[in-house]
C-alpha cells in the first residue's frame with residue numbers, strides 16, 4: 001500500500017510500505033479521510049517526543065472496514081466507521097479509575113508513546129482493535145468523522161467546566177480545539193461566548209461557529225471583557241492556546257471564583273500570576289485527551305448539535321501530503337483544518 005511516512009524532521013515521504021494485516025481481534029480499515037492535527041505538525045517539525053521516525057501519522061480519521069481479523073464479529077467489510085484512537089491498557093489503576101486518557105501503558109494510533117509506536121491513518125490502510133470501532137451513520141460524512149477526535153478534546157474540557165447555562169465564557173485561541181470549544185460551550189448553554197485570537201480570519205470563523213463576540217488579542221482584552229460582563233469578569237475561560245500571555249490574561253479576566261480550563265499547551269513551562277489566581281480563588285482545571293468523549297462527540301454530530309464541517313478549509317489527496325505538511329509547517333497558509341483524503 002501507499003503511505004505517508006515520517007522519516008525525521010521535515011522529511012515526509014509518500015511511499016510503498018507493506019499493507020498491515022489485522023491480527024486476532026483487529027480489523028483493517030481502508031482510510032477515507034484523515035485530518036492533520038497541530039501535534040502532527042509539531043512532530044513533523046521535530047518538536048515532539050510523540051512522533052519518532054519512522055512513523056505513519058494520523059490519529060483523526062475515518063474509513064471503511066476492509067478486512068476482519070480472527071474472532072471479530074458484529075461488523076462487516078464495507079461498513080463505514082470511525083476509530084477511537086486511544087488504545088489504553090484497561091488494567092492499570094488509572095484505567096480502573098476511569099482515567100484511560102492518562103494511562104501510562106497506552107498506545108495512540110499514529111503516535112509514539114512510552115509503550116511504543118503505532119502506525120496511523122495517513123496511508124491506504126490502518127489496523128485497529130475491533131473494540132475501538134465506532135459505526136458511522138450515513139448522515140455523517142467521512143470528513144466530519146475525521147474531526148471527532150479533536151472534538152472530543154474540546155468536549156472533555158467543556159464538561160470539566162461544570163454548569164454552563166447562562167454563563168459568560170471566553171475562549172483563547174480560535175484554532176480547531178478552540179473553535180470546537182466554542183461549539184461545545186454553546187451547545188451546553190453558555191450565554192456569552194467571547195473568542196480571543198490574534199488572527200482575524202480565525203475570529204471570523206469563531207463567530208460563524210457560535211461565538212457571540214470576538215476580540216483581537218492586540219486590544220485591551222481585560223477592559224473589553226469587563227465591560228461585556230458588567231464589571232464582573234468571565235465565569236469560565238477556555239484556554240486552547242497555553243502560552244504565558246493567554247494563561248495570565250485568563251487569570252486576569254476570570255471572575256472571582258471562576259474557572260480556567262487549561263487545554264492548550266503550546267508552552268511547556270509557564271510563569272503564572274500564581275498569587276493573583278489564589279486570591280481570586282480560581283479553579284485551575286486541566287483537561288487532557290478524552291475518555292468516553294469520542295463516542296459522545298460523534299453522537300452530538302449525528303444529533304445535529306454541532307457543525308464541525310465548517311472548519312475544514314482545505315482538502316487534498318494523501319499523495320500530496322508531503323507538500324502540504326511543508327506548507328503548513330512554514331506557517332504561510334491561513335488554513336484552519338486540513339483533510340487528507342483517499343477518494
Ligand SMILES: [Zn+2]
Pocket residue numbers: 037038039059060149150
Ligand atoms: Zn490531534
Ligand SMILES: [Zn+2]
Pocket residue numbers: 088089090091092093094095096100103104105106
Ligand atoms: Zn491503563
